[in-house]
Amino acid sequence: MADNRPIGVFDSGVGGLTVFREIMNKMPDEKVVYFGDTARVPYGDRDPMQVVDFSRQIVRFLRTRDVKAVVIACNTATAPSLPYLRAENDIPVIGVIRPGAKGAVTASRSGKIGIIATAGTIKSGQYPKEIHEMSPEAEVFGKACPKFVPLIEAGKLHGPETGEVVHEYIEELKENGIDALVMGCTHYPLLYDLLHEECGDGITLVNPAEETVKELREVLAERGELAEPSADGRLPEHEYYCSGDPASFKAFAAKVLPQEVSEVGVIDIEKY
Numbered sequence: 001m002a003d004n005r006p007i008g009v010f011d012s013g014v015g016g017l018t019v020f021r022e023i024m025n026k027m028p029d030e031k032v033v034y035f036g037d038t039a040r041v042p043y044g045d046r047d048p049m050q051v052v053d054f055s056r057q058i059v060r061f062l063r064t065r066d067v068k069a070v071v072i073a074c075n076t077a078t079a080p081s082l083p084y085l086r087a088e089n090d091i092p093v094i095g096v097i098r099p100g101a102k103g104a105v106t107a108s109r110s111g112k113i114g115i116i117a118t119a120g121t122i123k124s125g126q127y128p129k130e131i132h133e134m135s136p137e138a139e140v141f142g143k144a145c146p147k148f149v150p151l152i153e154a155g156k157l158h159g160p161e162t163g164e165v166v167h168e169y170i171e172e173l174k175e176n177g178i179d180a181l182v183m184g185c186t187h188y189p190l191l192y193d194l195l196h197e198e199c200g201d202g203i204t205l206v207n208p209a210e211e212t213v214k215e216l217r218e219v220l221a222e223r224g225e226l227a228e229p230s231a232d233g234r235l236p237e238h239e240y241y242c243s244g245d246p247a248s249f250k251a252f253a254a255k256v257l258p259q260e261v262s263e264v265g266v267i268d269i270e271k272y
């Protein structure tokens with residue numbers, strides 16, 4: 001059995017493209033419909049129930065594109081929305097936090113794990129909860145990094161300004177003796193170079209996207225819903241949507257994705 005309907009992937013902005021990139025690399029036959037809520041980014045300081053409402057609107061939109069599954073490619077949205085979206089939809093909904101926790105437990109030898117994320121994700125307490133379910137002895141150190149998302153959305157992925165902010169946030173975590181650091185916001189893997197430079201080789205940077213895509217594959221395989229390669233060997237044509245300025249979304253996506261982004265549709269998401 002095969003199912004060539006697309007997978008819906010969403011984030012508050014461009015961060016979820018790091019999850020999309022992982023899907024493209026590991027599951028190249030799958031078509032993706034991506035939505036970035038660029039008019040309402042960042043979600044990090046918003047009230048959790050408002051984030052649930054935004055997520056519901058986005059899933060309603062994605063379902064108009066006949067998606068077979070939804071990936072919440074946003075930690076801040078996963079934390080409050082996952083149980084609601086799962087209860088309200090008859091297709092699989094996959095979040096990034098449990099997979100990220102699994103990646104951290106696998107990567108850490110000392111059991112001292114750092115989490116960098118938005119204020120919303122840190123406040124939700126979801127990462128420590130999931131990590132302790134898998135590894136009760138682990139020590140988890142969370143740090144909210146509210147300055148990262150605006151810098152990333154502005155395209156400042158390198159350079160001294162962002163480097164100083166990275167140093168400010170990571171220094172304290174290093175003092176706790178962590179050996180694994182979860183990039184607990186899907187925007188943060190875009191700062192990989194600066195984070196790696198700051199952390200050095202003794203700290204493994206964990207990207208939740210890797211485990212998330214493994215879970216996605218397993219769920220679709222169990223349901224007999226993996227896509228079949230096209231007969232002519234062509235890769236699927238993905239669809240891109242955002243709620244804000246399509247030109248800046250396109251320029252950003254072109255930097256992050258290995259494939260050309262031909263068209264970006266603008267969606268009035270409040271209508272959904």
Ligand code: DGL
Nearest residue numbers: 015042043044075076186
């Ligand atoms: N990329 C999102 C996350 O994974 C959220 C960024 C934001 O909107 O604050 O947490």
